[in-house]
Amino acid sequence: MRRAVNTLSPVLRSPIFRSTPRPRYITYTAAAIFPFSLFSTTPNMSQQFKVHKSDAEWQAQLSPEQFRVLRKQGTERPGSHEFDKKDSPGVYTCAACDAPLYTSKQKFASGCGWPAFFDTVPGAVLRREDNSNFMSRTEIVCANCGSHLGHVFKGEGYDTPTDERHCVNGISLNFKDE
Ligand SMILES: [Zn+2]
Numbered sequence: 001m002r003r004a005v006n007t008l009s010p011v012l013r014s015p016i017f018r019s020t021p022r023p024r025y026i027t028y029t030a031a032a033i034f035p036f037s038l039f040s041t042t043p044n045m046s047q048q049f050k051v052h053k054s055d056a057e058w059q060a061q062l063s064p065e066q067f068r069v070l071r072k073q074g075t076e077r078p079g080s081h082e083f084d085k086k087d088s089p090g091v092y093t094c095a096a097c098d099a100p101l102y103t104s105k106q107k108f109a110s111g112c113g114w115p116a117f118f119d120t121v122p123g124a125v126l127r128r129e130d131n132s133n134f135m136s137r138t139e140i141v142c143a144n145c146g147s148h149l150g151h152v153f154k155g156e157g158y159d160t161p162t163d164e165r166h167c168v169n170g171i172s173l174n175f176k177d178e
Helices: 015-019 022-039 042-048 055-061 064-071
Strands: 090-094 100-103 125-130 137-142 148-154 164-168 173-177
Touching: 055 064, 064 148, 100 164, 125 148
Parallel strands: none
Antiparallel strands: 090 100, 090 173, 125 137, 137 148, 148 164
């Protein structure tokens, strides 16, 4: 008489396939996910920047409003900053660390109420996911010091080479004439 087990393929008869109970799988998955989500976000993020200062050091250097926007992901009131409508030639630098971020040639009139750029000085701006305030957006930060600049939006239909809008708080920037 033939035994049923002989009809199974070698893979199905292997110890792994037969002996992995579901509860062990769930425990393993939870253990793999939890340490990642708890410990691998903000604390490590700040270590990657060349310029790294404590909140107290930033507060001593920046105005209260600059600190709120640059270091606490704040947003200035739309239409409130002179850089929104500025169009003279020059370079926009990070108000926190002075790194060059955007040029006037990359700026365009978006009408959104904040300075808008379609591109950056190469490598000067980093992007990261921002799910705050019940929205899914892409935050942009200075690659040299990690300070918050604003958000970037794509595919809005602006007539620019990239169809991207770097929506930057004017207070996050300084301007140097060319
Ligand atoms: Zn910076």
